[in-house]
Amino acid sequence: MTAMSAPRSDRSESDARRFAPLPEHFPMWRGDVLHDGQLAYETWGRLNRARDNAVLLFTGLSPTAHAAASAQDPQEGWWQRMIGPGLALDTDRQFIICVNSLGSCFGSTGAASINPATGHPYRLAFPDLSIEDIARAGHELVRTLGILRLDTVMGPSLGGMVVLAYAALFPGAARRLVSISGTAAASPFTIALRSIQREAITSDPAWRNGEYSPEAPPVTGLRLARKLGTVTYRSAAEWAQRFDRQPIRPDLSGSTPFGAQFAVEGYLEVQAARWVNAFDANCYLYLSRAMDRFDLAAHGEPHAVLRRADLAHALVVGVESDMLFPIGEQQSLARAFEASGTPTRFAPLPCIEGHDAFLVDTEHFGRVIGGFLAG
Amino acid sequence: MTAMSAPRSDRSESDARRFAPLPEHFPMWRGDVLHDGQLAYETWGRLNRARDNAVLLFTGLSPTAHAAASAQDPQEGWWQRMIGPGLALDTDRQFIICVNSLGSCFGSTGAASINPATGHPYRLAFPDLSIEDIARAGHELVRTLGILRLDTVMGPSLGGMVVLAYAALFPGAARRLVSISGTAAASPFTIALRSIQREAITSDPAWRNGEYSPEAPPVTGLRLARKLGTVTYRSAAEWAQRFDRQPIRPDLSGSTPFGAQFAVEGYLEVQAARWVNAFDANCYLYLSRAMDRFDLAAHGEPHAVLRRADLAHALVVGVESDMLFPIGEQQSLARAFEASGTPTRFAPLPCIEGHDAFLVDTEHFGRVIGGFLAG
Structure with a gap:
């Protein structure tokens, strides 16, 4: 293993991240070259001698590589109840690698990182970012770790796009693929929503054309971008159950004109406040735009692309209440896998939590994904 | 008829609006009193001798009273293909009155109007506005016109809330009721969306706590609020058909970083540009908040409230692809009417255009509403 020990561990006292250098010159999908980049990642379980039990996990737009607790970092991770001994991603059997996406801001190189050419943050000088770049950076990490073929490449949401780019770019590099609430191409509805989120940021005078100070x-x-995100990540039905028309908790109610009055507004506020202090605005803009632009068809007819990927099995999981990556898109993706000749399981789940269900409904997701990985 | 001729006609050269004064002291639903208010309205067809052929039409959040062309104002109205001789709202048989909502900015008194007590615009000194106030202002107009009982009270979207408030507040005042893509109470999902739209405005430094100059x-x-509105007014399926992943028209593509790239973004931009120059921000905030707060249950058990309304017939129309006022809420409303003993027709329409279908799918809406009114 040539993985580096952590050169930066400024985010929390306990830190399980490792850092892998990208190739010195990393050509980006839409042109330009990234120099001296790195990828942050965490691992759980052990790579076996045959080096054939690795699961590479890409994340959604905003999480870190900290998907689960470990000895080095006992804080709960974003997929805590899915990764561990005997869990769906079974660390007694598998070696789990979770990467912070290229272009993000939790240890991997992105717009907030220092540009070695200038000594200042890249900001908008960061090269144009594509889903394909995130996939390829992950693949470089896999090679760095000495793994010739992944047991499984897996990802939810944005990560569900990344695994398709991975399959398209690196035929034979993974034995199995799991797409979780992902899609083969961004729909105009989601492009519209993300474009409004980006405009909320770029029209904030404090953005200063990307030149804001940290x-x-x-x-x-x-805050606006995150609140809108939160609305689209859940479902109307869940909120009707959870909040109904309850008034806001008095301590969350603002005194501003037209301020929050209902419990659901307090929830949005709490979610936004947490995120605003954690995520870099420029990184968000790059990642968000990369999602809009992704289209598996750019690599060829989807079924032909997926045939070339040479997968032994594919699992496509989606949620019936997901408004952002709707179940119809999951079904189309599963059909493309079937048309490619890949033995495919399509699992439409009846969760009420919408797009974010993979983060909260461990029962449904654990059963489907655990069953697939064990099978 | 005691309706006044137009004291203000500053919006276009041709103007069919009339203006009716509200009672000098108009007590608002949540307290406070509006002084010397007025309502703008337009009419089509003739009030018969028995004065029993009037249809009172409330609007959605943003339209004017100009629902259709007339001799005085030949411009197309927002419901042009629904109102006219032989159309669903048949002006050969009925007298159609469309009101600009109290609190709006197209001739009816609202936050942008001059406060007679100060000689300056009300801005945030405008009294707290409720859906009930919009209903009651409409009812005052009906009395001003010498109409004792409406043939039908009708409204889409926000107007669909108003007609329920009308029925609750004025038992016996309408023989029939038509709710179009309305709801008996704002859901937490729609509250969340509207609260983000309001925050986009109130967090714009140019809002100046409501004290911006015209x-x-x-x-x-x-612009952000309208774009988000536009997303929720249509449907993902319609946009997939209409825009797919087409690139933006070159003349609409901006040169700003992270600017628009896809056709759907150009559509949002055109919609927003139109609206930003037409609608007053404070009026929008008042109307938007009024929608959040509306709950028919504040008047009592819905079926009991609707029984007291003493309607001969009710029609509840909704659209299966509506994410904002979903078909389940239409069905619940129809059930409440049935439970009240009102002969009720429930018409779930298969339109693909989402909440805005009533504005564009004249074929479906014309047939259902025309059939009901003729029946």
Whole structure:
């Protein structure tokens, strides 16, 4: 293993991240070259001698590589109840690698990182980012770890796009693929929503054309973007059950004109406040735009692309209440896998939590994904 | 008829609006009193001698009273293909009255109007506005016109809330009721969406706590609010058909970083540009908040409230692809009417255009509403 020990561990006292250098010159999918980039990742379980039990996990737009607790970092991870001994991603059997996406801001190189050519943050000088770049950076990490073929490549949401790019770019590099609430191409509805989120940030005077200081980010725009994200990540039915028309908790109610009055508004506020202080605005813009632009068809007819990928098995999981990556898109993707000749399981789940169900409904997701990985 | 001729006709050269004064002291639903208010309205067809052929039409959040062309104003109205001789709202048989909602900015008194007590615009000194106030202002107009009982009270979207408030507040005042893509209470999902739209405006520095000048409105916030509105007014399926992943028309593509790339973004931009120059931001905030707060249950058990309304017939129309006022809420409303003992027709329409279908799918809406009114 040539993985580096952590050169930066500024985010929390306990830190399980490792850092792998990308190739010195990393050509980006839409042109330009990234120099001296790196990828942050965490692992759970052990790579076996045959080096054939690795699961590479890409994340959604905003999580870190900290998918689960470990000895080095006992804090709960974003997929805590899915990764561990005897769990769906069974660390007694598999070696799990979770990467912070290229272009993000939790240890992997992105717009907030220092540009070695200038000594200042890239900001908008960061090269144009594509889903394909995130896939390829992950693949470089896999090679760095000495793994010739992954047991499984897996990802939810944005990560569900990344695994398709992975399959398209690196035929034979994974034995199995799991797409979780992903899609083969961004729909105009989701493009519209993300474009509004980006505009909320870029029209915030504090954004300053990307030149904000880390101490003065475009908080107003970030807050709006996150609130809108939160609405689309859940479902109307879940919120009707959970919040109904309850009034807001008095301690969350603002005194501003037209301020929050209902419990659901308090929830949005709490979600936004957490995120605004954690995520870099420029990184968000790059990742969000990369999602809009992704289209598996750019690599050829989807079924032909997926045939070339040479997968032994594919699992496509989606949620019936997902408004962002709707179940119809999951079904189309499963059909493309079937048309490619890949033995495919399509699992439409009846969860009520919408797009975010993979983060909360461990029972449904654990059973389907655990069953697939064990099978 | 005691209706006044137009004291203000500053919006277009041709103007069919009339203006009716509200009672000098108009007590608002949540307290406070509006002084010397007025309502703008337009009419089509003739009130018969028995004065029993009037249809009172409330609008959605943003339209004017100009629902259709007339001799005085030949411009197309927002429901042009629904109102006229032989059309669903048949002006050969019925007298159609469309009101600009109290609190709006197209001739009816609202936050942008001059406060007679100060000689300056009300802005945030406008009294707290409720759906009930919009209903009651409409009822005052009906009395001003010498109509004792409406043939039908009708409204889409926000107007669909208003007609329920009308029925609750004025038992016996209408023989029939038509709710179009309305709801008996705002859901937490729609509250969340509207609360983000309001925050986009109130967090725009140009809003200036409501004290912007008419020449310098909070354009950035208004634009974001309208774009988000537009997304929720249509449907993902319609946009997949209409825009797919087409690139934006070159003349609409911006040169700003992270600017629009796809056709759907150009559509949002065109919609927003139109609206930003037409609608007053404070009026929008008042109307939007009024929708959040509406709950028919505040008047009592819905079926009991609707029984007291003493309607001869009710029609509840909704659209299966509506994400904002979903078909389940239409069905619940229809059930409440049935439970009240009102002969009720429930018409779930298969239109693909989402919430806005009533504005565009004249074929479906014309047949259902025309059939009901003729029946």
